[in-house]
Amino acid sequence: MNALLAADLPYWVQSLLRVLGGLVAVLLPAGTIVYLFLFKMMSFMQSRLGPMEAGPYGSMQLFAEVGKWLQKEDITPARADRTIFKIAPLVVLASTFLLVAVVPFGPDAWFTNFEAGVFYMLAVSSVSVLGILIAGWSSANKYSLLGGLRAAGQLIAYELPMVLAVIGVIIQAGTMNLQGIVVAQNGGEIFGWNGLGNPYILTQFTGFIIFMIAVQAELTQTPFDMPIAESELVSGYMTEYSGFRFLTFFIAEFATAGVFSLIASVLFLGGWGVPFAWFDWKSIDDISDWMNVVGPLIMFTKMMVLAFVIMWVRFSYPRFREDQLQRFAWKVLIPISLVNIMITAILKVAF
Amino acid sequence: MPKVPGLLKGLGVTLNTLKRTAIDGANTVQYPHEKEAPPIRARGVIALHEGNCTSCMLCVRSCPDWCIYIEGHKEMAPPRRAGGKPRQVNKLDRFDIDYALCMYCGICVEVCPFDALFWSPEYEYSEPKIADLLHDKAKLSEWMETVPEAPALEAGAEKKGKK
Amino acid sequence: MTSTESLIDRRQLAYIASQAADARLNVELETEGMTLNIGPQHPATHGTLRIIAHLDGEQVVWAEPSCGYMHRGYEKLTEVRTYPQVTSLVNRIDWLGSFANEVPFILAAEKLMGIEAPPRAQWIRTILFELSRIANVSLFLGDLGVQLGAVTPVFMAFRDREHVLNLIEATTGGRFHPNFDRIGGLKDDLPAGFIDETRAVMKTLRNFCTEMEDLLFGNEIFQSRTRGIGVIPKDIAMQYGLSGANLRASGVDWDLRRDQSLPMAWDKVDWKVWTHPDGDSFARCWIRLQEVRESTLIVDQLLNNIPSGPVMAKVPRIIKVPEGEAWVSTENPLGEMGYYVVSKGDLGPFRTKIRSASFNNISIVPWILKGVYVPDIITILASLYFILGDIDR
Numbered sequence: 001m002n003a004l005l006a007a008d009l010p011y012w013v014q015s016l017l018r019v020l021g022g023l024v025a026v027l028l029p030a031g032t033i034v035y036l037f038l039f040k041m042m043s044f045m046q047s048r049l050g051p052m053e054a055g056p057y058g059s060m061q062l063f064a065e066v067g068k069w070l071q072k073e074d075i076t077p078a079r080a081d082r083t084i085f086k087i088a089p090l091v092v093l094a095s096t097f098l099l100v101a102v103v104p105f106g107p108d109a110w111f112t113n114f115e116a117g118v119f120y121m122l123a124v125s126s127v128s129v130l131g132i133l134i135a136g137w138s139s140a141n142k143y144s145l146l147g148g149l150r151a152a153g154q155l156i157a158y159e160l161p162m163v164l165a166v167i168g169v170i171i172q173a174g175t176m177n178l179q180g181i182v183v184a185q186n187g188g189e190i191f192g193w194n195g196l197g198n199p200y201i202l203t204q205f206t207g208f209i210i211f212m213i214a215v216q217a218e219l220t221q222t223p224f225d226m227p228i229a230e231s232e233l234v235s236g237y238m239t240e241y242s243g244f245r246f247l248t249f250f251i252a253e254f255a256t257a258g259v260f261s262l263i264a265s266v267l268f269l270g271g272w273g274v275p276f277a278w279f280d281w282k283s284i285d286d287i288s289d290w291m292n293v294v295g296p297l298i299m300f301t302k303m304m305v306l307a308f309v310i311m312w313v314r315f316s317y318p319r320f321r322e323d324q325l326q327r328f329a330w331k332v333l334i335p336i337s338l339v340n341i342m343i344t345a346i347l348k349v350a351f
Numbered sequence: 352m353p354k355v356p357g358l359l360k361g362l363g364v365t366l367n368t369l370k371r372t373a374i375d376g377a378n379t380v381q382y383p384h385e386k387e388a389p390p391i392r393a394r395g396v397i398a399l400h401e402g403n404c405t406s407c408m409l410c411v412r413s414c415p416d417w418c419i420y421i422e423g424h425k426e427m428a429p430p431r432r433a434g435g436k437p438r439q440v441n442k443l444d445r446f447d448i449d450y451a452l453c454m455y456c457g458i459c460v461e462v463c464p465f466d467a468l469f470w471s472p473e474y475e476y477s478e479p480k481i482a483d484l485l486h487d488k489a490k491l492s493e494w495m496e497t498v499p500e501a502p503a504l505e506a507g508a509e510k511k512g513k514k
Numbered sequence: 515m516t517s518t519e520s521l522i523d524r525r526q527l528a529y530i531a532s533q534a535a536d537a538r539l540n541v542e543l544e545t546e547g548m549t550l551n552i553g554p555q556h557p558a559t560h561g562t563l564r565i566i567a568h569l570d571g572e573q574v575v576w577a578e579p580s581c582g583y584m585h586r587g588y589e590k591l592t593e594v595r596t597y598p599q600v601t602s603l604v605n606r607i608d609w610l611g612s613f614a615n616e617v618p619f620i621l622a623a624e625k626l627m628g629i630e631a632p633p634r635a636q637w638i639r640t641i642l643f644e645l646s647r648i649a650n651v652s653l654f655l656g657d658l659g660v661q662l663g664a665v666t667p668v669f670m671a672f673r674d675r676e677h678v679l680n681l682i683e684a685t686t687g688g689r690f691h692p693n694f695d696r697i698g699g700l701k702d703d704l705p706a707g708f709i710d711e712t713r714a715v716m717k718t719l720r721n722f723c724t725e726m727e728d729l730l731f732g733n734e735i736f737q738s739r740t741r742g743i744g745v746i747p748k749d750i751a752m753q754y755g756l757s758g759a760n761l762r763a764s765g766v767d768w769d770l771r772r773d774q775s776l777p778m779a780w781d782k783v784d785w786k787v788w789t790h791p792d793g794d795s796f797a798r799c800w801i802r803l804q805e806v807r808e809s810t811l812i813v814d815q816l817l818n819n820i821p822s823g824p825v826m827a828k829v830p831r832i833i834k835v836p837e838g839e840a841w842v843s844t845e846n847p848l849g850e851m852g853y854y855v856v857s858k859g860d861l862g863p864f865r866t867k868i869r870s871a872s873f874n875n876i877s878i879v880p881w882i883l884k885g886v887y888v889p890d891i892i893t894i895l896a897s898l899y900f901i902l903g904d905i906d907r
Binding site for chain 1: 548550556558572659660662664665666669670673711718729730733735736738739792877887888889891892
Binding site: 356357358359361363364365368388389391392393394408415442447455456457458461471502503504505506507508509 | 595597598599603604636650670673676680683684685686687688691693701702703704705706707708709725728729730731732733734735736737820821822823824825
């Protein structure tokens with residue numbers, strides 16, 4: 001996990017640390033989101049208390065649920081494509097772990113410092129849709145098939161606005177390295193004023209909104225949860241899954257919500273950093289080591305804020321229709337993001 | 352004032368409810384720990400006042416799903432006054448209500464001419480085995496303790512409420 | 515053979531060849547339809563309705579409702595029950611607004627016997643009728659959200675409907691199945707404190723309506739999902755025998771509470787029949803929202819001056835209804851509900867025909883589902899608002 005450690009540790013210890021760090025980075029946000037938002041916030045928004053029995057204020061409820069799912073029978077439908085059916089949840093979960101690999105948590109706390117991090121992130125994020133598609137296809141269920149196909153259609157609709165929204169950030173930062181983007185935001189200045197650095201949510205507000213809408217669609221959260229659509233397709237591609245495999249889908253759903261919140265906070269909210277001007281830092285080499293501990297906490301806070309917004313929207317809105325999403329994506333989001341890129345590019349050249 | 356978009360208004364409603372639940376408490380009740388008292392008239396369980404029952408079978412016949420079972424026999428009771436003739440009384444052998452069948456319509460309570468049946472708002476008598484839902488005479492008589500007084504009536508009502 | 519002829523010939527041949535090629539291509543590209551069974555066990559059918567939908571992609575080619583999975587034979591059952599027993603059966607037809615089911619049957623029996631409930635009973639009947647309408651339709655408003663993907667409204671609906679159910683329980687003793695209506699009046703009078711409590715609850719319900727307007731009806735996503743979806747023109751609605759809010763949403767000003775003179779208290783208060791010209795899903799939902807609000811106002815006015823007196827007319831202890839036939843229908847939460855009671859002078863009806871609103875309302879499903887998308891099936895079914903007990907009886 002840590003580049004400082006990497007210098008003087010044997011390879012297998014490094015790998016083990018990285019795996020453990022990855023598990024923590026994926027499962028901790030997922031668990032927190034499920035408990036804090038899915039169990040508690042949703043309940044409170046609906047004038048009820050949510051789980052209260054397992055542990056103080058129901059805090060152990062998630063473990064109880066996991067235990068319940070592990071006990072359940074793992075059912076494979078008779079007509080299903082067995083191998084594919086069993087792989088699908090793992091493909092979805094794998095994309096989450098692949099995503100977290102490029103997210104920087106501190107000046108030295110990262111899994112890989114990859115030059116084309118943004119490019120990699122955008123490419124890998126669509127792997128989960130592949131998993132959803134094969135889950136829908138292999139279930140041999142009409143509802144699942146419709147859900148899988150909807151997911152595939154959705155991929156085309158939102159992936160493009162997401163890419164285009166990020167391009168504005170890349171132009172401003174001048175790099176595709178996520179670490180570089182964090183440094184560019186915190187070391188930057190808005191027209192000569194550097195009290196806050198330059199978090200791109202201020203200068204790239206349009207891009208931020210479009211990115212969050214696209215994330216909402218990527219995560220298949222309401223109002224874009226057509227692939228799941230409980231009232232229409234009876235949970236869509238997840239219909240035939242039970243027990244552990246359903247749990248995998250469930251974890252993947254909320255872990256991806258966490259990881260995308262992390263990525264959005266890296267791209268738009270300044271990531272792990274604090275404005276460098278506060279401590280008179282000039283570049284990434286000046287940053288004190290304590291940022292490796294404080295950085296992840298700052299990231300976690302920002303992630304929770306963004307996840308709160310994602311979940312808040314999820315619990316408040318009804319869902320779109322598939323063709324309405326397509327129309328919305330192609331006629332509204334993509335033109336706006338193209339204009340956004342143009343304006344960003346012009347301003348970049350002008351100043 | 353410009354119109355607030357419906358999307359933001361919706362978010363406001365959920366946030367308000369969140370705030371209200373956090374401050375004023377939820378609208379739900381944590382059941383086994385705290386219980387809501389059912390209203391006095393609630394039809395929870397039927398109680399039997401055994402002494403009043405003459406096993407006239409009216410309730411059995413009026414029950415829409417035939418869930419009451421009565422068996423009785425005639426018995427000669429000693430005369431009330433010395434020197435009188437022995438009286439014939441109906442003795443109740445069996446009075447069972449099958450709560451697995453009962454649909455809580457309350458017709459039996461209403462038709463009973465001798466005030467032997469009463470409604471009680473008690474509701475916690477679920478059983479793991481369906482056969483245990485057949486309450487016999489002794490158990491039905493136990494419920495008599497839980498029968499409340501009839502509620503007072505709203506202004507303008509004419510007669511005094513019975514049971 | 516002249517050159518012109520051969521030219522025509524070649525043109526024709528080319529045309530035929532191109533046609534054949536097109537036909538081949540069509541055969542190759544032709545997609546097979548898919549038959550999707552929505553139900554009998556499906557979250558969107560609130561019960562066991564089955565919609566057989568033949569799909570081309572996500573578009574419905576034809577759809578047909580198949581009902582009867584929950585047929586309980588109430589029409590037949592009434593023939594072997596006495597009149598007092600029938601009320602306990604029929605309030606299970608539309609289980610969400612159960613008191614309203616008893617009223618038309620009792621009115622029909624009273625009509626045959628030639629008696630009329632005392633005024634106090636009539637007013638309390640009307641109050642309970644409107645309360646059951648509120649309990650029924652407010653749940654619809656919440657359920658509508660779930661059908662369209664919003665999870666929160668249904669919990670708000672359950673929260674506020676609870677107060678109404680508590681009122682009904684405090685008065686009748688039963689939350690869902692009151693069995694409170696009797697031939698010649700009511701079983702009992704109102705308990706003390708009912709009036710004040712009801713006033714407070716009606717205020718809560720009006721707040722709930724405003725909340726639903728903000729949360730759901732004002733939401734642009736909700737509007738885009740419902741506006742222009744499942745439009746029923748006026749004449750089609752009349753032809754299919756729709757009733758209730760579905761008919762009023764198509765612009766037909768028709769409400770049995772106002773258009774009929776029954777021994778109930780609706781004509782004693784001031785209220786409005788809401789109509790909407792559009793006839794689409796949004797109109798149907800909107801009408802229902804307004805009706806909940808209007809019902810709370812009706813109850814408020816009725817509470818102001820309940821006449822005093824008895825709640826039961828003089829009726830014999832064993833009820834025998836004289837020979838004859840009677841038809842009474844009322845404007846129930848779901849639409850027109852009527853009972854045709856044939857009596858031969860026995861303890862129970864000789865024959866009963868129950869006209870329940872939902873059965874007629876879903877008869878339009880094959881017409882209205884043609885050519886819509888799968889998500890719209892759910893929208894339309896939700897906005898038509900049926901209850902399975904009311905379809906299958």
